[in-house]
Amino acid sequence: MIQAVLAFFNYGKKSKRERFGRTLATLVGLGPLLEGLNVWTGKEDPDLLLSGPVMYAGLKAVEIAFESIPESIIQIGGLLKQNYEDIQTIQIIGVISSIVSGAFIMTDGNFGFNLSKFLASAGDPYYGWISKIGGWEKRRQMFGMFLFNACYFAQFVFAMSLFAEAFGSRAPLFILLGVEFCAVSAYMGLRKGELFGWALLGHPSIFHNYIGPLLVWAWYYMLVSAVPLLIAAAPMELGPDVFAGTMVWRLLTNGGIIYVALGDLGTEHYLSVGTGMTGYAASLGLAVVGLALFLNNCDPKFDRSLFWKAKRGEQHARECWSDEKVWEKDFKTKDEEIWKGWIETIHPTYLPFDLMTQWLKRLVEKFERGVERPEWINAENEKNFIKRIAEIYIWKGTGGEEVDMALVKLFGRSGADLEEREDGLSLSFTKRKKKVQPV
Known part of the structure; x- marks a missing residue:
């Protein structure tokens, strides 16, 4: 029964027929077999919750x-x-x-x-x-x-x-x-x-x-x-x-x-x-x-x-960021992996801020040389990029004008040019109303 409930929520974005069919299959005990078949054959469905x-x-x-x-x-x-x-x-x-x-x-x-x-x-x-x-x-x-x-x-x-x-x-x-x-x-x-x-x-x-x-x-x-x-x-x-x-x-x-x-x-x-x-x-x-x-x-x-070796989250991030190889098959470049696999999703506590700052500088240098802007940082999602970068550095309480300037060079605007957050905090280091202390 618990497996069937899990399947019901997992297939929430699917059609009613497919959702009901997979829930019923899981209810009669076929859920682990079907999911196992997908895993062993490497099939991935982006529309699933999990x-x-x-x-x-x-x-x-x-x-x-x-x-x-x-x-x-x-x-x-x-x-x-x-x-x-x-x-x-x-x-x-x-x-x-x-x-x-x-x-x-x-x-x-x-x-x-x-x-x-x-x-x-x-x-x-x-x-x-x-x-x-x-x-x-x-x-x-x-x-x-x-x-x-x-x-x-x-x-x-x-x-x-x-x-x-x-x-x-x-x-x-x-x-x-x-x-x-x-x-x-x-x-x-x-x-x-x-x-x-x-x-x-x-x-x-x-x-x-x-x-x-x-x-x-x-x-x-x-x-x-x-x-x-x-x-x-x-x-x-x-x-x-x-x-x-x-x-x-x-x-x-x-x-x-x-x-x-x-x-x-x-x-x-x-x-x-x-x-x-x-x-x-x-x-x-x-x-x-x-x-x-x-x-x-x-x-x-x-x-x-x-x-059995101790491994901290930041250590793992440094290991991945320092490796020239792309670890995840879904990413085409190392820059895309750093952004989508780490900066966009992982909690700021475990991000290496020195490497992140170096990464921003490298992006600026690439685009100043005329390198074509990749799809993951196009005009449609640049606002989310700016907000996420600004939010991380404000949470950390460091970065200042250097990060604002990097964002201006990348997009022509920084966090100060976006709407203020729901809590009233500006997304700019130089113009924010109050400082956010790390939790």
Whole structure:
């Protein structure tokens, strides 16, 4: 049902027939298959609310969060409540199949999302981990991720089932106590300027600066709990170091929950502490083996340390801007990529202002030499260009007449020649009524 609602809004710009058809297809379970087909074949539809990879990853996350996890926890909880003699083979098969299904969904989501992002951003080093060699290397890589996901998922649902069985009504308290590491990680990431991506896109606002980080933390905690390794190498949101650290924390807390919960169930229960910890140790060992298989069979040109290396948003921007290659396939030139992929969309906190000023100067020099003005900066959108540049530098509280002069040379006018913003602030550095302090 949640997937169908997501599809209904995603296809809002389509005809009623197409929107209803895709919603109905998603309602009967075909949504992930159809979106996956579009992602794996590289088809993009600009009329959709969410891009193909984001919609695909979202459907997988919903499938895991609202189907695989509850189903597995309920089945394991039923086994824990029964006497050992009453357990039937079909129940054990059901639990195993549910865990395997969840691991397949995770693996498929990871590879599909990453492949689609790589096809769209071939120059971005963070999406190049899929083995390009083919053959056994790619099979070992996929099997390694599947093995890691299966063990990780099995630990998580088993620990949560034991948690609910042992502590019952006290579970919310223990859950609150158990997420302090993630809360601290999110706070430290915010202080370091790691928050970067969809939560802080666009113009400065109260939502982006205060509500956004909370949503990012909730989103990351869900991803780390249910869909590990997804976008782990990309320098988005909290960064790869926080993502990897939270995954390790989850693996460790699973063991702690199993140990404490089995002890709380008492010696009369058929599942002893020793048996539970033996199973935990075995799954942890297999998870390490799977992770090693996955990392050792990544593409030889891919830097594996990107999965755990700290990477700030501004660092990522500098890396892209300094590279002469165009990373995104949708952009024809580097200047267009810097404008559309970064300046026009990314929050000013993560833009390298020194490089941005140099970029403006280069544009002025090009146009003064008589270079033809590109389509992305034509007469139709020059007003938005001026407003965005002026807004960013005013928000930063720097730039002054130098930026105004650059805009005048580019377009014959600056922010002072445009209408004032809704909050009464002028879009000129030299004529604005009051200074905007960075949030």
